[in-house]
Structures are given as C-alpha cells and as structure tokens.
Amino acid sequence: MTAALLSVEGVSKRFGGLLAVNDVSFSVAPGELVSIIGPNGAGKTTLFNLLTGQLLPSAGRVRFDGHDITRLSPNRRARLGLGRTFQISQTLTSLTVLENAMVGAFLHHRGLKDAARKAEGALALVGLEHRAGIRAGILTLSERRRLEVARALALEPRIVLLDEVMAGLNPTEVEEIVALVERLNAEGHTFLVIEHNLKVVRRFSRRVIVIERGARLADGTAAEVLDDPRVVEAYIGRQRAA
Numbered sequence: 001m002t003a004a005l006l007s008v009e010g011v012s013k014r015f016g017g018l019l020a021v022n023d024v025s026f027s028v029a030p031g032e033l034v035s036i037i038g039p040n041g042a043g044k045t046t047l048f049n050l051l052t053g054q055l056l057p058s059a060g061r062v063r064f065d066g067h068d069i070t071r072l073s074p075n076r077r078a079r080l081g082l083g084r085t086f087q088i089s090q091t092l093t094s095l096t097v098l099e100n101a102m103v104g105a106f107l108h109h110r111g112l113k114d115a116a117r118k119a120e121g122a123l124a125l126v127g128l129e130h131r132a133g134i135r136a137g138i139l140t141l142s143e144r145r146r147l148e149v150a151r152a153l154a155l156e157p158r159i160v161l162l163d164e165v166m167a168g169l170n171p172t173e174v175e176e177i178v179a180l181v182e183r184l185n186a187e188g189h190t191f192l193v194i195e196h197n198l199k200v201v202r203r204f205s206r207r208v209i210v211i212e213r214g215a216r217l218a219d220g221t222a223a224e225v226l227d228d229p230r231v232v233e234a235y236i237g238r239q240r241a242a
C-alpha cells in the first residue's frame with residue numbers, strides 16, 4: 001500500500017457544547033481524488049479547517065507526509081504543501097487575476113518575477129491565462145472558482161483541498177470544473193474535495209467519505225458508499241426529498 005500523504009487520526013473539534021467533528025480518522029494517498037460528502041452542518045468545512053490549520057483540534061492528530069502538523073499555523077502547512085480553496089470566495093477583487101494567483105506563488109518565491117512566472121503557469125493550468133491582466137472583480141463566478149484553484153496551485157501544493165468549488169455554477173460550468181479537476185488529477189495532483197453534487201462525486205471520485213453529525217459514517221469506493229443504505233438514509237434520501 002502507498003504511504004499516506006495526509007493522515008487524520010481521531011480528530012475532534014468541540015465548539016462549547018457542540019461536537020462539530022467527532023473522532024474522525026482517514027488518510028489520503030498521493031494521487032488520490034477523495035470526495036467528502038455529508039448534510040449541511042455535518043462538520044465538513046470544520047474538518048478542512050482542522051487540516052489546514054485555520055482551527056486547532058480539541059483531540060487527535062493530523063500528519064502530512066509523516067510529519068505531525070496538528071498544531072502548525074496555516075502558513076507553515078501551506079509551505080509544506082497543503083493548498084486549499086474556501087467556500088466563501090477569497091478573490092481580491094481590486095487586484096488583477098495574475099496578482100491574485102501571485103498571492104499563492106509568494107509563499108515560495110520572494111522575487112516578483114519568479115512569483116509572476118509561477119502564477120502564470122498556474123493560470124495556464126486552469127485556462128485563465130488570457131484573463132491575467134484584468135481586474136478579478138469582473139470575472140464570472142466560474143472563472144473566479146478557477147482562479148481560486150489557480151491560487152492554490154501556485155502554492156505548488158502536494159494536495160489541494162477544494163471546498164464546494166462547483167456550488168452555484170450552471171451545468172456547463174460544472175462540467176468545465178469537473179474536467180479541470182479530472183485533468184489535474186490525471187497529471188498527478190492529489191485532491192480532497194467537499195462536494196454536494198452527487199452526480200459529480202459518483203463520476204470523478206474513486207473514493208468517497210461521508211461525514212454525518214461530525215462523525216465518519218462511511219469510507220469506500222464511490223459505488224460502495226453512494227449505494228450504502230445508511231448513506232442513502234442519512235443523506236441522499238434527504239437530498240432527494242428536498
């Protein structure tokens with residue numbers, strides 16, 4: 001078995017009386033594309049925040065490439081190779097598209113020229129190179145999402161965490177992002193993705209983890225997990241009923 005790139009070991013997060021993440025364990029191997037699904041409020045974004053250091057866990061450990069990163073700052077984790085996008089767009093609307101991508105690149109490249117070259121490469125990976133010089137504020141939602149992926153890629157990450165990058169997009173735009181993530185994964189990028197669109201999840205994930213009320217309810221192949229009666233009951237049935 002391939003050594004894990006990211007390991008989550010018995011991680012919990014308590015907010016006062018609420019156990020938002022409850023003793024969750026799993027690992028991600030290099031090259032995988034793993035989806036995390038679960039009902040609203042299940043604890044998925046909190047779990048991402050524990051992985052990237054925006055929050056510290058109440059219990060448990062996070063390891064990255066064998067190193068214990070449980071208490072490292074977000075910046076140190078990003079330097080080690082944890083890139084992410086946020087559910088709420090972090091695009092700096094008054095800066096250009098290139099300058100936004102450079103925010104990621106500055107982590108490893110202090111010089112302007114080097115950072116710009118790295119950022120241009122990341123924009124080319126997501127098909128936004130022709131938009132490099134325009135103000136990010138005038139991008140469409142779909143372009144903005146791709147810019148966020150580019151900013152994460154400009155960090156030269158070893159894993160990219162995507163938090164609902166397809167939310168609010170129309171079916172054509174969803175297809176574009178799915179194709180982008182599939183291509184990047186085929187090129188060797190490792191992804192951990194929070195996604196609500198189960199058609200997308202079934203299509204592109206080899207592996208799916210279900211979080212419900214903070215706990216891991218299932219972890220397996222997309223077919224195993226999405227057809228598991230417990231998952232249908234806890235999540236999919238509820239989505240269908242909605």
Ligand SMILES: Nc1ncnc2c1ncn2[C@@H]1O[C@H](COP(=O)(O)OP(=O)(O)OP(=O)(O)O)[C@@H](O)[C@H]1O
Nearest residue numbers: 015018020038039040041042043044045046047087
């Ligand atoms: N900083 C915080 N302080 C207190 N409670 C919080 C905080 N962040 C999240 N929570 C609570 O933790 C629970 C899990 O929230 P979280 O945002 O992680 O869920 P989610 O699965 O990402 O939901 P969604 O799919 O709606 O984005 C929710 O009950 C939420 O209200």
